[in-house]
Amino acid sequence: MTTPIRLGIIGFGIMGERLLRAALEHAGEFVTPSGVWDPSSAAAARLAAVAGAPAMLGSAEAVIAGCDCLYVAAPPAAHVPLAEAALAAGKAVFLEKPLATDLAAARALVAASAGARAAVNFPMASSPAVAQLVAxxxxxxxxxxxxxVAFATWPRPWQQDAAGWLARRAEGGFTREVVSHFLFLTRRMLGPLALQDASACYPEGDGAESAITARLTAGGLPVSLTGGVGITTKDDHNCWTLDGAIRLRDWSFAERAGADGLWAQAADALPNEKMRPMVLRGQLQAVAAMTRGEAHHLATLSEALEVQEIVEAILKA
Incomplete structure (x- = not known):
């Protein structure tokens, strides 16, 4: 049996905690959490409450030294420096998106990391619902x-602890946080992305976008994109619809239009909160393969950069 790889985690917010719990509860044969670091005292208290969790170490450097693969779940401005430090130390890297909010820094990271063991956490790469759409x-x-995509408020209620950056124009906003996932799915399903035109609306001050529209192509196919805050009563509603024939709704429901025009779910469809453990287990299995230098299905840095180029262009429109 293959020995689990040691996974270090920097950033113990929502995503850091989700991946840690998935590693402990669903993917122990693939990964062993080896250490966590986050400068927040609240994060330390939450980590201490997780049964079986590793210790909160004293620095990012200590986490990097003790792991085989570093998972970077800190705010975006820290992604490139942490990835560079881990790669320089000979470690594999698993990054949250975006690669950076500075496109020049993101491009430099991708250029310097050719052939490196590095990937980005777009969970749709391991989604059973996406596999059904492919079929x-x-x-x-x-x-x-x-x-x-639509939201009652932004950030969503469960993200309020991170509102200090998620609600701000510099690093946050739903286009980076949510739309990027659907652009990644589009790239994987249809081909290279190209932005035709876009618009973005912002509130007064430094707040993140409140609405976007865009026209793109993916492998030459026309793509329309709309998103907004305050246009639904749901915390989070989204729909990726191909030809009015198949769609992914609310992250995890693969649906197909019948002869009667009504949408029917896949037989094994599950709400996102129930599908998430399966998706994260698949991601962590692939992280272990990537760390060992084996083939994997995770998003590459180049794919993540292509998505980010589109996202930042929309936000500047």
Whole structure:
């Protein structure tokens, strides 16, 4: 049996805690959490409450020294420096998106990391619902794609502890945090992305965007994108619809239009909170493979950069 790889975690917010719990509860044969670091005292208290969790170490350097792969779940401005430090130490790297909010820094990281053991956490790479869409797509000749995202408020209620940066224009906003996932899915399913035109609306001050629209192509196929805050009563609603024939709704429901025009869920469809453990287990299994230098299905740095180029262009429109 293959020995689990040692996974270090820097940043113990929502994503850091989710991945730690997934490692402990669902993926122990693939990864062993080896250390966590976050400068927040609240993060230290939350870590102490997780059964079986490793210690909160004294520095990012200590986490890097003790791991085989570093998971970077800190705010975006820290992604590139932490990734560079881990790669320089000979470690594999698993990054949250975006690579950075500075495109020049993101491009430099990708250029310098050719051939490195590095990947980005776009969970749709391991989603059973996405696998179902791939199977259904085999019978289609795609003509158009529509992507819609909507939020009652931003940040979403469960993200309020991170509102200090998620609600701000410099690093946050729903286009970076949510739309990027659907652009990654689009790239994987349809081909290279190209932005045709876009618009973004902002509140007064330094707040993140409140609405976006964009027209893109993916592998030459036309794509429409809309998103906004305050246009739904749901915390989070999204829909990725190909040709009005198949769609991914609310992250985890693969659905297909019937002859009657009504949408029918896949037989094994689950709400996102129930599917998430399976998705994260798949991600962590792939992280272990990537760390050992084996083939994996995780998002590459180049794919993440392509998505980020589109996202930042939309936000500047």
């Amino acid at each position: 259904w797509k085999e019978g289609l000749t795609p003509q158009s794609l529509a992507i819609e």
